[in-house]
Amino acid sequence: MKNKDIQIRDPFVLPDPAAGKYYLFGSTDANIWGPGTGFDAYAGDNLDDWEGPFPVFRPPAGFYSDTNFWAPEVYAVGGRYYMFATFRRKDNGRLGTAVLAADGPLGPFAPHSPAPVTPESWTSLDGSLYTDESGRPWMVFCHEWQQIGDGEVCAVRLSADLKEAEGELVTLFRASEAPWTTPFVSPRYPDTVNYVTDGPFLFRGPSGSLYMLWASFIDNTYALGVARSESGDVLGPWIHQPEALYRNDGGHGMVFRAFDGRLLLTIHAPNRTPEERPLFMEIEERDGRIGLAEI
Incomplete structure (x- = not known):
């Protein structure tokens, strides 16, 4: 399959240099706004040609969610693979991020946390794993x-x-x-002033600075911004770049190092179902900021 053939939101790439494989995860239900079937993934030795889809998670009987299966991120930790993913709870209808686990990158993944690890009373989403310099795990997520x-x-x-x-x-x-x-003008909430946070992802730039990608809207068009931690720590304070990194109806990005050494950004674009596709762009660090690579 080619990128143009893959309907996916919230793409996340796990490179496996030893195997020479990239694994592509994301929100893969044809209608992610409705009942969910689980998550599929794709594998390839480049970022143009993919094998799959592989069914990496299907909810077991009694699972606490049956709708809105969103934004899986997969990390290799201690010889196992952990998926941070968002689900809408059956018991209270709120979104939350839970942790699944598997012995291999293509699963099958099974519930690892007993329930979402975000607060039960909050509507939370897009949890992302960050390990600080002392080796302590954190989750960064959106309220x-x-x-x-x-x-x-x-x-x-x-x-x-x-x-x-x-x-x-x-x-x-x-x-x-x-x-x-x-402000995001929503037809569901026409009388309130709303500002959106989506898809935080932390990464170190070549200089060692700690950056965060996150998505929002500009004039109701999906966009991606970058913030930098002034302290170099997850707690910030976080200084926002004044201009969006990408503002052409795409976002929910993450950053990974390609096998050829390039620092790559992946996002989904456009932000319309069922047209969303994975998009890959080279980025670089310049004067304490992250920008698209100058070609």
Whole structure:
């Protein structure tokens, strides 16, 4: 399959240099806004040609969600593979990020955390694993705008086994604090001022600076921005780049190192179902900022 053949949102690439394979995960239900069937993945030795789809997760009997299976991110930790993914709970209808686990990158993944590790009373999504320089795992996630109006990016420490949250929740920033975002006008909430946070992802630039990708809207068009931690730590403070990195109706990105050494960004674009496709772009660090590579 080619990229143009793969309908996917929230793409996430796990490179496996030893095997010479890239594994592509994402929200893969044809209608991700409705009942969910699980997650599929793709494998390839380049970023143009893919094998699959491979069914890497199907919910077992009694699973706590049957709708809105979103944004799987897969990490290799201690010889196993852990998937952070968002589900809508059956018991209270709220979104939350849970952790699944498998022995291989193509699964099958099974529930690892007993339930979503985000707060039960919050509508939360897009949890992303970050390991600090002391080796402690954190989850960075969004407290959704639909619940609070001005969406937040939050962080919480996780237990060493990645099964539950530990310690105090910290709000890193609100969507309206970034200079590039504008209010999101939703037909469902026409009388409120909303700012969206989506898809946080942390990575180190070549200089060692800690950056975060996250998505929002500019004039109701999906866009991707970048913030930099002034302290170099997950708790920030986070300084936003004044302009969006990508503003052409695409976002929810992550960054990975290609086998040829390039630093690559992947996003989905356009932000319309069923037209969304994976898009890959080279990025670079210039003067303390992240930008698209100059070709």
